[in-house]
Amino acid sequence: MTTAEGVVRGGAVPGDVVTAVGLTKRYRNSDRPAVDDVSFEIARGETIGLLGPNGAGKTTLIKMICGVTVPTSGHIRVFDADPVRRPVAAKSGIGAMHQTGPFDMMLPGLDNLRIAARFRGLRWRDAEPWALEVADFLGLTGALHRLCFQMSGGQRQRLQLVRALLTIPRLLILDEPSAGLDVAGRRQVERFVTWLREEHGVTVLWTSHHIDELERNSQRVLVIDRGRVLRFAKPREIVEEFGTTHLLVTVEDPEASRVVAAWADAAGLTTTVSDFEVRLEGARARDVLTELSRHCRDHGVAISGVSTVADSLEQAFLRMTENER
Numbered sequence: 001m002t003t004a005e006g007v008v009r010g011g012a013v014p015g016d017v018v019t020a021v022g023l024t025k026r027y028r029n030s031d032r033p034a035v036d037d038v039s040f041e042i043a044r045g046e047t048i049g050l051l052g053p054n055g056a057g058k059t060t061l062i063k064m065i066c067g068v069t070v071p072t073s074g075h076i077r078v079f080d081a082d083p084v085r086r087p088v089a090a091k092s093g094i095g096a097m098h099q100t101g102p103f104d105m106m107l108p109g110l111d112n113l114r115i116a117a118r119f120r121g122l123r124w125r126d127a128e129p130w131a132l133e134v135a136d137f138l139g140l141t142g143a144l145h146r147l148c149f150q151m152s153g154g155q156r157q158r159l160q161l162v163r164a165l166l167t168i169p170r171l172l173i174l175d176e177p178s179a180g181l182d183v184a185g186r187r188q189v190e191r192f193v194t195w196l197r198e199e200h201g202v203t204v205l206w207t208s209h210h211i212d213e214l215e216r217n218s219q220r221v222l223v224i225d226r227g228r229v230l231r232f233a234k235p236r237e238i239v240e241e242f243g244t245t246h247l248l249v250t251v252e253d254p255e256a257s258r259v260v261a262a263w264a265d266a267a268g269l270t271t272t273v274s275d276f277e278v279r280l281e282g283a284r285a286r287d288v289l290t291e292l293s294r295h296c297r298d299h300g301v302a303i304s305g306v307s308t309v310a311d312s313l314e315q316a317f318l319r320m321t322e323n324e325r
């Protein structure tokens, strides 16, 4: 069913939360599909990072999973139901936070949650304990009584998360949950995703332009570009396939950095230079160290350290998408 690249060739297997086969969406008046013949499956309990450049088709894919956008062709099943034909069966287990979602800015956060519960046919007294637990986890308890326009952007972003989670979903879809959050806020969202998976068995599909977040917290990453799946694999596997290792040379002053960089340029190596570090792309220590050390000694500069650094998922992703252009 699943090839080495993680692409579904058949139908759903029991326990799959989402199955897409040949899924395509072509918007009217557009010259190419936004999502183009995409096939994948998400198993129960997985945390899946959805990764792609701007305009890759991530939001369109999410909208088809949520039954908001009708596919042009192909099949999508969520909890073994078609989200357009059997919306209740497919959507009742989904909690989704989209990039934008309006609040009534003149009402307190708590009232916005109450209204959202009513819209979703939930009694507030049923939804409240869990909503407050989520708010507490996100450090939002104190801010819930503030009018929305008096909240900071980060607090409103967290409120979006609470609103997406008025019940414990079986599938949580988060479209850039950490947009606009500071470093501490982003870490909090990461802990939140882990908590939902580990404590509550929630399957998570999330996007982020902070690729390090996806790398740390996703079991698999679905990489799409121009509507097509490039890879669906573990972050480590993607780094191994597309990444490279670098030699990081640290020096004690900017002049030494310039000497190392000049030598590396002359040796035909690609470098990234800062005042106290020179990164030699793709270089192997045993190939360059003797010659580089001699060169530095001849120019009266000292190398203070040398280490090998592996690419991150972000670097592997850039390399992968560059290859496609």
Ligand SMILES: Nc1ncnc2c1ncn2[C@@H]1O[C@H](COP(=O)(O)OP(=O)(O)OP(=O)(O)O)[C@@H](O)[C@H]1O
Residues within 6 Å of the ligand: 027, 028, 030, 034, 052, 053, 054, 055, 056, 057, 058, 059, 060, 061
């Ligand atoms: N309603 C629409 N009508 C026509 N074209 C659309 C519509 N929505 C999206 N598109 C186009 O479909 C393509 C994919 O857009 P989509 O929003 O799915 O990408 P994305 O990966 O979510 O991008 P981003 O990271 O910038 O949010 C883009 O070329 C976009 O211009």
